[in-house]
Amino acid sequence: MLTQALLVDDSRSVLNFLKRHIEAEGLVEATTFLDPVEALACARERVFDLVLVDYEMPHMDGISFIRALRTMPGCADIPIAMITSRQTDDIKMEALQAGATDFLPKAPQSVEMTVRLRNLIQLGAAVRKLNDRAAHLASEVAAATHKLGEREEEIILRLALAVEYRDNDTGEHTLRVARYSRIIAEQLGLPARLCRDIYLAAPLHDVGKVAIPDNILLKPSKLTDDEMAVIRTHATIGEKILADSSCELIQLGAQIAAGHHERWDGAGYPNGLKADEIPVAARVVAVADVFDALTTRRPYKEPMPLELARDYLVENQGRQFDPACVEAFLSRWDEVVAIAPGQTATQLPKSEAALAPFTLGATGSRPDQDRGGESATAV
Numbered sequence: 001m002l003t004q005a006l007l008v009d010d011s012r013s014v015l016n017f018l019k020r021h022i023e024a025e026g027l028v029e030a031t032t033f034l035d036p037v038e039a040l041a042c043a044r045e046r047v048f049d050l051v052l053v054d055y056e057m058p059h060m061d062g063i064s065f066i067r068a069l070r071t072m073p074g075c076a077d078i079p080i081a082m083i084t085s086r087q088t089d090d091i092k093m094e095a096l097q098a099g100a101t102d103f104l105p106k107a108p109q110s111v112e113m114t115v116r117l118r119n120l121i122q123l124g125a126a127v128r129k130l131n132d133r134a135a136h137l138a139s140e141v142a143a144a145t146h147k148l149g150e151r152e153e154e155i156i157l158r159l160a161l162a163v164e165y166r167d168n169d170t171g172e173h174t175l176r177v178a179r180y181s182r183i184i185a186e187q188l189g190l191p192a193r194l195c196r197d198i199y200l201a202a203p204l205h206d207v208g209k210v211a212i213p214d215n216i217l218l219k220p221s222k223l224t225d226d227e228m229a230v231i232r233t234h235a236t237i238g239e240k241i242l243a244d245s246s247c248e249l250i251q252l253g254a255q256i257a258a259g260h261h262e263r264w265d266g267a268g269y270p271n272g273l274k275a276d277e278i279p280v281a282a283r284v285v286a287v288a289d290v291f292d293a294l295t296t297r298r299p300y301k302e303p304m305p306l307e308l309a310r311d312y313l314v315e316n317q318g319r320q321f322d323p324a325c326v327e328a329f330l331s332r333w334d335e336v337v338a339i340a341p342g343q344t345a346t347q348l349p350k351s352e353a354a355l356a357p358f359t360l361g362a363t364g365s366r367p368d369q370d371r372g373g374e375s376a377t378a379v
C-alpha cells in the first residue's frame with residue numbers, strides 16, 4: 001500500500017510541485033487541498049501517513065492546522081512537516097510545540113529537501129506499520145477478553161444449573177430468576193453494567209444447596225426445625241463457595257448467595273440484615289426468587305396464579321421485600337408474565353442459547369422440591 005500524504009497549501013503551483021516531487025519515486029500517493037479547513041474535514045474521514053502544510057494560508061494558519069490535526073484519532077504520531085520560507089525561529093518553535101515534526105523549505109527542489117522528504121516518507125510508513133500492528137494486537141486482546149468473559153458467564157450458568165439439577169431437573173428456575181432480576185435491576189435505574197452483572201450472577205443464588213444432604217433437600221414431606229436450620233445454611237455456604245474471587249461476577253454472586261434470604265424488616269437469615277444493609281443485588285434476587293418459587297408447580301403444590309403471587313409481593317413489600325424492588329418488578333408486569341412458567345421462551349441470550357437443550361426440555365417430569373419456595377412463607 002502506498003504511503004498516503006496530505007498536502008495543504010493555498011498556492012496551486014506549490015501544491016503541484018510538492019505532489020510531483022513526493023510521488024516521484026512511486027512510494028507515495030498525495031491528496032492536495034488549497035483550503036486547510038477542507039483538508040481537516042478530509043483528515044477526519046480517512047487516515048494519512050504524512051502531512052505537509054503551509055504556514056501562511058487564509059482562514060487558518062499552519063500552526064492552528066497542526067494543532068487541530070494532532071487531536072484527531074490516528075494523527076497523534078504521524079509526521080507533519082510545515083512548509084516554511086522566511087518564518088522566524090519563534091514561529092518555528094510555536095509550530096514544534098503545536099506538534100510539527102520537521103520543516104521543509106518552500107524553495108525549488110534541493111538535495112536537502114529531497115533527503116528530508118524521503119526521511120519523512122519512511123517515518124510515515126513506519127508509524128503506519130506500528131499503528132497497524134498496535135490496532136491488530138488491540139483487536140486480538142479485545143477478542144480474547146470477550147471470549148474469556150463469555151466462558152466466565154457460561155461456567156457460572158453451568159455451575160448454577162448443576163446445583164439446580166439436584167432438586168429440579170429443568171434448570172428453568174435459574175434462568176427465570178435471572179430474567180426477573182434483570183427486569184428489576186433495570187427498572188430500579190441501576191447502571192447498565194450492574195444490571196447485566198446481576199442478570200449473570202443471579203443464577204448463583206442457591207449454589208450453597210450443593211452442600212445440603214439429599215435426605216433434607218429432597219425430602220418430600222414437611223421439614224423439621226432442625227432440617228430447616230440445615231437448609232438455611234445454604235446461604236452462608238454459597239457465600240463461602242464464591243467469596244474472595246478476583247472475578248467481579250463471582251463476587252456479586254457471593255453477595256447474592258449470602259443475602260437473598262435476608263428480609264427488608266431484618267427478620268431474614270443468615271445475618272438478620274435489614275433494608276439498605278442488604279446488598280441491592282440480593283434484594284433484587286429475593287423478589288425474583290420468591291416470585292418464581294410461588295408460581296412454579298411442585299410435586300407437593302400447585303403453582304400459585306400469577307395475580308395471587310403479585311398480591312403476595314405487594315402485601316410483603318416493606319416487610320420481606322424492598323418496596324422499590326417490588327414496585328420495579330410490577331411496573332413491567334407484561335414482561336414478567338411473558339417469562340413466567342408455562343409461557344413460551346423468548347429469544348435467549350447467547351450463553352442461554354448455548355444451553356437451550358438443557359433449558360427447553362421436559363418440565364417437571366421428576367418429583368422435586370424447590371426449597372427456595374420455603375423463603376416465600378416460612379423464613
Ligand SMILES: [Fe+2]
Binds near residue numbers: 205206260261
Ligand atoms: Fe435460596
